[in-house]
Amino acid sequence: MKTNQEMTRYIDSFSVVQRTSDGYFDGSELLRQWNNVEGNPRRQMSKFLESDNTSEFLKALAEDESHRAKMLIGENQLLIKVKGRNTKEGKTLDKVWMNPLLFIKFAMWINPAFEVKVLRFVYDEMIRY
Structure with a gap:
C-alpha cells in the first residue's frame, strides 16, 4: 500500500x-476557492455531480478505467465524498476526491475563462516536457 501525501499544484492563482496514493484531486477545495473570489459566479458541486452530462461521463470513465485496469471499476470509485468531522479544533471541511480526468472536467465546468487556464495547466504541467 502506498503512503498517502497531499501535494499542492496551482492553476492560475x-x-x-x-x-x-491515487492521484485524485480535491474538487471541493477548488470550488471553495472559486466561490470565495468576489465577482466570480457561484457554483455548486451538486449541480455538477447531478447533471446528465456528468453522469454519462462517469459511466464512460468507469468503463474505460475498468478496461485499462483489467478489473471492474465502479463509478463510486471515481468520486469519493468525505464528510467533515467534528474535532477539538472545530469541524473539518468536506472533501470530494475526484479521479484526475473527472477533476479536469469539473474544473473546466466552473467557468469558460477558467477552462482555458485548466487546459493550459494540463498542457504545461502534464503534456509538455
Missing part, C-alpha cells in the same frame, strides 16, 4: 490538492 488557485491551489489544487492532489493525493499521491
Whole structure:
C-alpha cells in the first residue's frame, strides 16, 4: 500500500490538492476557492455531480478505467465524498476526491475563462516536457 501525501499544484492563482496514493484531486477545495473570489459566479458541486452530462461521463470513465485496469471499476470509485468531522479544533471541511480526468472536467465546468487556464495547466504541467 502506498503512503498517502497531499501535494499542492496551482492553476492560475488557485491551489489544487492532489493525493499521491491515487492521484485524485480535491474538487471541493477548488470550488471553495472559486466561490470565495468576489465577482466570480457561484457554483455548486451538486449541480455538477447531478447533471446528465456528468453522469454519462462517469459511466464512460468507469468503463474505460475498468478496461485499462483489467478489473471492474465502479463509478463510486471515481468520486469519493468525505464528510467533515467534528474535532477539538472545530469541524473539518468536506472533501470530494475526484479521479484526475473527472477533476479536469469539473474544473473546466466552473467557468469558460477558467477552462482555458485548466487546459493550459494540463498542457504545461502534464503534456509538455
